[in-house]
Amino acid sequence: MxxxxxxxxxxxxxxxxxxxxxxxxxxxxxxxxxxxxxxxxxxxxxxxxxxxxxxxxxxxxxxxxxxxxxxxxxxxxxxxxxxxxxxxxxxxxxxDKMPPFDPKLVPGILEAALGAKAAQLTEISEPVAAASIAQVHKARLRMPGEVPRTVAVKMLRPGVAERFHADTDSLYAGARLAETFSPASRRLKPTEVVRTLDHSMRLELDLRLEAAAISEMAENIKNDSGFVIPEVHWDHVAQNVLTTSWMHGIPIRDHAAIEAVGIDRKALAAKLLQSFLRHAIRDGYFHADMHPGNLFADPRTGDVIAVDFGIMGRIGKSERRFLADILYGFITRNYRLVAQRHFDIGYVPPHQSVDDFTLAIRSIGEPLHGRTAADISMARVLGQLFTITDLFEMQTRPELVLLQKSMVLVEGVARTLDPNLDIWTVAEPVVAEWLRREEGPVGRLEDLVGHLTRMGEAAGRVPRLMAQAELALAEHRAMMNRPRDRLMRGLALAVLGAALVLIGALIWRVLTLP
Structure with a gap:
């Protein structure tokens, strides 16, 4: 430190x-x-x-x-x-309203990043959005032989990487201080949490990875409705420059403008929450920075438009099942299921009582049922969660930190759109659909195919392992047959035996001293 x-x-x-x-x-x-x-x-x-x-x-x-x-x-x-x-x-x-960097730097940044292709980006506007990591400009992309297109050009702030590394160094220092002077904080694993956030932020500092994230999510949602993302123009992408199609939308926090074009705010809130859950539970890959500055409403369709894919979350099959079961347990008031899953994934240590933890979960879940978002005090709920995590020695799972943070963001935005949002009712179709699929023939077949694939991969490695074993055995036999090696091995055994005799004699002498 x-x-x-x-x-x-x-x-x-x-x-x-x-x-x-x-x-x-x-x-x-x-x-x-x-x-x-x-x-x-x-x-x-x-x-x-x-x-x-x-x-x-x-x-x-x-x-x-x-x-x-x-x-x-x-x-x-x-x-x-x-x-x-x-x-x-x-x-x-x-x-998205941070002070922009000096506009005089823009041409030089584009030329250094894109070379001659920078000249194809024309009519570059003043920054339309400026955040902590980057800022976005509207521009026209003029490719030879093609109709000019309106695009969004995102550029990293100069020097942002150095500022970020200084930030994370201080956060690591804080995590280590907490672990040193507050033993109670160790179950929250602050250093591992910072390491998880550090990794995600490092990815955000390379816009080529953001372009790849957009591409992967586009494949995942190609058959979905209600959630739209931009298209990448790969010829105009670099480590610090990202060019995508321009998305025409109303900022999701501009409630008056959304209502003026006839968009149902309740439906928009439901689309937002359901899309996020679908991406997390079905795909295991989700937008992890869904604050209002990154979200818009399509005035023609009422769909959610998302931008800025610098921070993405990825969770495995077991974590996805955990999330689905937790939500389904709260939806159906099956608090035993919620409690058991916390033990299964290692959130709660095994020496705790499942029955007692079920009771604690019930004390949180029951007051939330049948109430709208406007009736629920999240501050009070968080306070109760703090008490329960301490009482049951709950451990933090760093791989779920981004998911938890993202759910807080998405739920917050959805609540502003629809203060009467019933979270459980909105979540139920997505969760139930995934669980039915996983428990049904398709899910079972996919699990079987996965097992067979892993068995096939293991079987494919057997001949190579056998060849390596035969080679090692042949070398061993050759070594055993060499007189010099037999002599050296004999000397080594003699030295080892003498050492053991000497140590035994010393121990006996110490034990028999008057």
Missing amino acids: SLGSTFRLFHAGWVLAREGAFSVLPVESLPPMMKAGIGLARLVERRAVRKTGSIERLNAALHKLGPSYVKFGQTLATRPDIVGVQAAADLSGLQ
């Missing part, structure tokens, strides 16, 4: 405390130790924050601290039910 990263961590804490970042957290829902820490942090708040409760300067502070802190602010901006309506509004500018 370097001194510089530790200093940056404490500097970030000071800046966040001064600008009121800790004032938006639901203190009443947190454990006593966290309450005490936030109380101390709030002692240094600016007087204006204490007097008005407004955190309008926090946006600028988070931007100065670095992209990782901006991501945290973006998540809070989607949860007015947790941080309050005013705080969420103050933080919403982090989603």
Whole structure:
């Protein structure tokens, strides 16, 4: 842990405390130790924050601290039910209204990245969206012999990689400090969580990987409806430049404009939540940065349009089954299933009681049933979850961190579109369809094919393994037949025997001393 990263961590804490970042957290829902820490942090708040409760300067502070802190602010901006309506509004500018970098740098960035093909991008606009990692321009793509097309050109901010690495160094420092001085935090595995987020953010710094993510998701959803993504123009993609088709849509947070064109906000919220669940449960590959700045509504069809695929989440078959069973358990009020799956995947240690954990899950699930989003206090629910995780020594699964963070984002956006959203009713068709498929003939057949494929691969390796074993055996026999090797082996055994006799004699001498 370097001194510089530790200093940056404490500097970030000071800046966040001064600008009121800790004032938006639901203190009443947190454990006593966290309450005490936030109380101390709030002692240094600016007087204006204490007097008005407004955190309008926090946006600028988070931007100065670095992209990782901006991501945290973006998540809070989607949860007015947790941080309050005013705080969420103050933080919403982090989603796509950050100060752009110097426009004079744009031509040089494009030429260095794309070479001669940069000249095919013309009529480049001022930034239409500027976020912590990159900014987007509207442009015209003029390819020889083709009709000009309107495109979106995304460019990484100059120097963003260095800022990001400084961020993650300080986050690692904070995680290690937590593990050192707070044994209770170790079950949350803060270092592994930071490592997971670090990996996803490193991928975000290469726009070629984002182009590949768009391509993979396009294949996954080609037969779906209700969710639309842009098309990649591969000839104009580089590590720091991404060119895609231009998507005409209404920002999903502009509720007045959405209603003005006749789009049903309730239907839009359902499409958003169901699409996300479908991608996570069915495909195991999902958009992991679905804040309102990355989401639009198609004015013609009412579909969800998603952009910015820099952060993607991927989960395996067992994690997908875990998610589906948890949701299905809450939907059907089968709390025993929910509890058992937490034990199966290792969230709860085996020495805990499944019956007691089932009771704790019921205490969370029952108050949520039959209620709309407007009636549910997520701050209270989170407080109850904190208590339960501590009581049952629940372990963090780092591979699910992105999924959990993404579900918080998506649910927050859906709740703003439809305050009366019934999450369980909306989720049920997607979850039930996947479970029926997995338990039905198609799912069983796919499992069988998977097993047979793995057996075939293993069988294919047998001849090579046998050949290697025969070669090793032949070499061993040749070595045994060489007189010099037999002599050396005999000497080695003699030395080993003498050493054992000497050690035995020393032990006997020590034991028999008067």
